Amino acid sequence: MKIFLTGGTGFIGSHFINQAHEAGHEIVAHRRAPESRSRIPLCREPQWLDKSIDSLAPADFTGCEVLVHLAAHSANVPYDTLENCIRQNVLAPLAMFRAASGAGLKRFVVAGSCFEYGRSGERHEFIPPDAGLEPVSSYPASKAAASVAFHSLACEEKLELLILRIFQVFGEGELETRFWPSLRKAALAGEDFPMSPGLQVRDFINVTEVAAGFVKALERKDLRPGEPVIENLGSGNPRSLIEFAKAEWHNLGATGKLLPGAVPMRANEVMRFVPVV
Template sequence: MRIFLTGGTGFIGSHFIDQAHAAGHEVVALRRPGSQPRLPLAKEPHWVDGELDGDHTAALQGCEVLVHLASHTPNPPYDTLERCLYWNVVASVKLAEQARAAGISRFLVAGSCFEYGRAAERYDAIPVDAPLEPVISYPVSKAAASVAFLALGRQAGVRLQLSRIFQVYGEGEQATRLWPSLRRAALAGEDFPMSAGEQWRDFIAVQDVAAHFVQSLTCEHIAPGEPIVRHVASGRPQRLIDFAQHWWRHWGATGRLIPGAVPYRPGEVMRLVPQVD
C-alpha cells in the first residue's frame, strides 16, 4: 500500500515509518524543510519537503491512504489558540481535501486524549462519545479538528478513523516529558523531584501506537461515510507515581524519587482513563 504520511519526522511518525516499511508498505512522507526524524530510520521514505498548508497534489497521486500524525505544539508551552487552530484544523483539513481530490478514500487521523478536558474526570473510563471540554489552546484545536474530520468523513463518504492517543512514551520522545526526564535522572544517579503523582493515566508504548496505525491501514472495518473514533491506549491505567517507580527500579536508579516536590499544573486533570476496545 502507498501511504501519504504527515508528521513523519515526529515521535510517533518515526516509529510508524519503520513499522510500515517492515510490513511491506511504501511511505511518502511530508516534512518541513530541514527537519529530521527523531530516530534513525531503517529505511528512508520518499520525503516531500514543504509545509502542511502547501499544494501537495502531485505527491498525493497514487497514494491509497492518508495517515495524519502531524500536530502543532503538542507539548507545553502551547502556541496561541489562533495558530493552533490554523495548523491543526485549517491547514490539516486543506490537506485532507487535496487527498480526497487525488482519489484517496481512506483516512487515519491522530487525535489526543486531552480533547476530553474537564469531561474526563466525570468518568471512571471515558467512552469515545464523551463530550469534548478542553480549555487550553492545543487541546481545543485538536477537539475542533476532530469535529471537522468526522464531518468531512460523513460528507465525503470516505473511510475515516480518528484515533485519540493516550499517554504515549518511549524512544524519541521530547526530552522535557516525563519518561525521558526520568531516564536521564535515573541513569545519571540524580534525584528526581516530581508532583505527588496521584494522576491516573493510561500509558502506552510508542511502538504500540505505531502498530495501531499500521494495523488500521486497510480501513476495512470502517463503512464509507460512517467515520469511527477509537482510543489508542494500553487498557492498564495506573497512577503516575506507580509508573515512575516502575521505571525508576527498571533503570536501577541510585537517586531518589521525590513525590510532592513539584506542584500540579494549573487545571491538572487528575483522572484521564479511557474505555478501550
C-alpha cells in the same frame, strides 16, 4: 500499500515509518523542512516531500491509498496560542484533506489526543470515545475542533475516516523535556528526580504499541465511506503517575530518589484520563 504520511520526523511518526516499511508498505512522508530529522534511526528512508501542509496539491497524492495524519502543532507545553493551534491543527490539515480527496484518496487515519476529553475525563472511570469534549487549553482544544471538522468533512465527502485518540504515550524518541525522558535521564545519571505528587491517573502506552495500532489501521475492513469511526488507543492498564514513576525508576536501576511533591501540579490539571479500549 502506498501511504501518504504527515509527521514522519516526529516521535510517533518515526516509529510508524519503521513498522510500516517492515510490513511492506511504501511511504511518501511530508515534512516541513529538509533539515528536519527523525526522532529515532530509520531502517529505510521514505520518499520525503518538503512543503507546507496547506500548499499540498492533488498531484502530491498520486498513487497513495491512505493518508495517515500524525503531524501536530504545539503538542507539548508550553502550548502556542489557541489561534495558532487552530490554524495549524484544523485549517491547514483541512486544506490538505481536500487536496487528497481531490486526488481520489478515500481513506484517512488521524491521530487524536486523549486531552480532547478535558474535564469530561474526570466524570468517567473509563472514557468512551463518544464522551463529551471539554478541553482546558489551546492544543487540546484545537485537536477537539479538528476531530469535529474532520468528522464533518468525511460525512460530506463520503470518506473513510478513523480517528485514534492516543493516551499517555512514552518511549524512545520522545521530547527530552517530557516526563519519561526526564525521569530516565535522572535515573541513569544517579540523580534525584523532583516531580509533582503524582496522583494523576493515566493510561501509559509505549510508542511502539501506538505505531503498531496505526499500521494495523491501514487495512481495516470495517471502515465505511461517510461513516467516521473514533476510537481510543491505550494500553488498558491505568496507573497513577507516581506508580508509573516508581516502576520505571526500579526498571532503570536508579540510585537517586524520587521526590514526589517537589514540583507543583500544572494549572487546570485533569486528574484522570483512562479510556475504554
